[in-house]
Amino acid sequence: MSHPSTGKFAPQAADQPPLRTNTLPFGQFIEPETDDEIINVHAVIQHMDVLLRVPTISKAAVMPDACPSGSTPGTIPVGGVVATKDAIHPGFHSADICCSMAVTFFKRNDAVADMLDASVASTHFGPGKRSVSEVGKNKELAQLIDKFEKNFFLKGLEAHAEQHFMTQGDGNHFLYIGETESDHRRALVTHHGSRGLGAQVYKRGLAAAQKHTAIHAPKVPMHNSWIDANSDVGAQYWEALQLVREWTKLNHFAIHRKIALRLGNAITDQFWNEHNFVFLRDGLFYHGKGATPSFSGFSPDDTGLTLIPLNMAQPILIASHADRADALGFAPHGAGRNLSRTAHLRRLMEEFKADARGLSPNNIAEIVARETKGLDIRFFTGKPDISELPSAYKNAEQVASQIEKHKLAHISERIMPLGSIMAGDMNWNRAGR
Numbered sequence: 001m002s003h004p005s006t007g008k009f010a011p012q013a014a015d016q017p018p019l020r021t022n023t024l025p026f027g028q029f030i031e032p033e034t035d036d037e038i039i040n041v042h043a044v045i046q047h048m049d050v051l052l053r054v055p056t057i058s059k060a061a062v063m064p065d066a067c068p069s070g071s072t073p074g075t076i077p078v079g080g081v082v083a084t085k086d087a088i089h090p091g092f093h094s095a096d097i098c099c100s101m102a103v104t105f106f107k108r109n110d111a112v113a114d115m116l117d118a119s120v121a122s123t124h125f126g127p128g129k130r131s132v133s134e135v136g137k138n139k140e141l142a143q144l145i146d147k148f149e150k151n152f153f154l155k156g157l158e159a160h161a162e163q164h165f166m167t168q169g170d171g172n173h174f175l176y177i178g179e180t181e182s183d184h185r186r187a188l189v190t191h192h193g194s195r196g197l198g199a200q201v202y203k204r205g206l207a208a209a210q211k212h213t214a215i216h217a218p219k220v221p222m223h224n225s226w227i228d229a230n231s232d233v234g235a236q237y238w239e240a241l242q243l244v245r246e247w248t249k250l251n252h253f254a255i256h257r258k259i260a261l262r263l264g265n266a267i268t269d270q271f272w273n274e275h276n277f278v279f280l281r282d283g284l285f286y287h288g289k290g291a292t293p294s295f296s297g298f299s300p301d302d303t304g305l306t307l308i309p310l311n312m313a314q315p316i317l318i319a320s321h322a323d324r325a326d327a328l329g330f331a332p333h334g335a336g337r338n339l340s341r342t343a344h345l346r347r348l349m350e351e352f353k354a355d356a357r358g359l360s361p362n363n364i365a366e367i368v369a370r371e372t373k374g375l376d377i378r379f380f381t382g383k384p385d386i387s388e389l390p391s392a393y394k395n396a397e398q399v400a401s402q403i404e405k406h407k408l409a410h411i412s413e414r415i416m417p418l419g420s421i422m423a424g425d426m427n428w429n430r431a432g433r
């Protein structure tokens with residue numbers, strides 16, 4: 001028998017779990033209001049229907065911010081949560097392992113421009129890496145990297161862990177400055193994942209999963225393949241995920257610490273949460289692909305609070321756990337994209353009657369100004385990435401009200417926006433310009 005994806009011969013294993021002929025019911029907490037949202041929900045449900053035929057899956061849910069994440073049928077949507085038995089699916093947490101949110105609160109309320117200046121000088125956005133190593137200065141990082149040697153999935157990735165440290169990448173990764181709504185405490189929030197390190201671990205994990213699944217369940221397509229959690233490979237992969245998680249946490253807080261030092265300001269509180277990760281709970285592996293855990297003890301660092309961003313001009317929600325059973329104990333991780341990057345750009349080009357050369361610098365300045373009024377918004381490349389402006393995302397208030405209505409989490413505080421930094425235009429949207 002040949003594997004449908006690899007085309008290679010694979011022996012038929014006696015214990016082969018078949019693909020289910022029927023899908024499973026799953027928790028749906030997504031309520032479309034506009035035509036775009038109706039199309040979006042339809043696509044999400046179609047993907048879930050195919051996905052839930054994978055035999056390792058016990059239960060699943062989609063959050064209010066769900067949107068498709070690829071065109072191959074059965075690709076887990078962003079905003080999807082899938083619980084599996086004895087199986088870890090790299091495709092369900094995807095390449096940006098441990099994409100996460102982290103907040104630091106400061107003692108003194110410095111001027112927003114000073115905080116952003118200190119941030120620009122302390123972090124790095126965009127592809128690529130740092131030329132100056134932090135390993136000599138950061139004992140925890142050095143100790144973490146020392147553990148790589150013994151792990152099959154991390155061995156040889158030491159340079160990635162070193163060179164990508166204190167970088168944040170591109171796309172919708174951001175650094176946000178805000179102030180708590182209730183007591184006006186100044187906050188610094190970052191959003192990023194495990195950078196090149198996680199991407200390499202994912203690649204290796206997916207290869208191991210394909211190898212296993214081609215033998216044990218050859219009808220399961222490549223993107224839904226899994227690693228046997230009870231095997232040695234499974235134990236190694238689980239350990240690699242935990243070490244990648246540690247790296248990501250160090251990365252967030254090393255950036256925060258550098259900014260605090262540069263400002264000469266004291267840190268009063270910090271917490272963080274993963275929203276792209278695998279969580280082990282009562283013997284099941286909960287894969288959150290863009291979903292915020294909302295249950296106690298989701299990680300060894302759980303403080304009972306999580307962060308849910310919406311867009312650069314809206315508050316970041318601070319939520320406490322609700323642990324709704326049919327939502328599998330998860331809440332949304334954001335507002336979710338309204339439209340694909342290309343569709344969003346196309347709409348703006350239509351609005352501004354742009355020709356094949358694309359939006360002019362004046363058009364772009366006008367769009368940025370109208371969407372970010374009163375905020376200090378900076379782009380690391382110096383050029384705005386209009387695909388990341390608030391209009392690219394779903395209605396923030398609608399998502400927040402769905403969180404409360406469905407009791408997916410309890411919103412206990414809001415960090416009101418003051419300014420932010422993102423990578424900026426990376427040339428992807430030059431098409432047609």
Ligand SMILES: Nc1nc2c(ncn2[C@@H]2O[C@H](COP(=O)(O)O)[C@@H](O)[C@H]2O)c(=O)[nH]1
Pocket residue numbers: 065078099172173174176275290309310311312313314315316333334335336337388393420422
């Ligand atoms: N506060 C900000 N929130 C933003 C920004 N860009 C996107 N977002 C929100 O983050 C989530 C997370 O997305 P993912 O990459 O983890 O899938 C997204 O759904 C948006 O709601 C921003 O610039 N500032």
Ligand SMILES: [Mn+2]
Pocket residue numbers: 099100191192275276
């Ligand atoms: Mn993320």
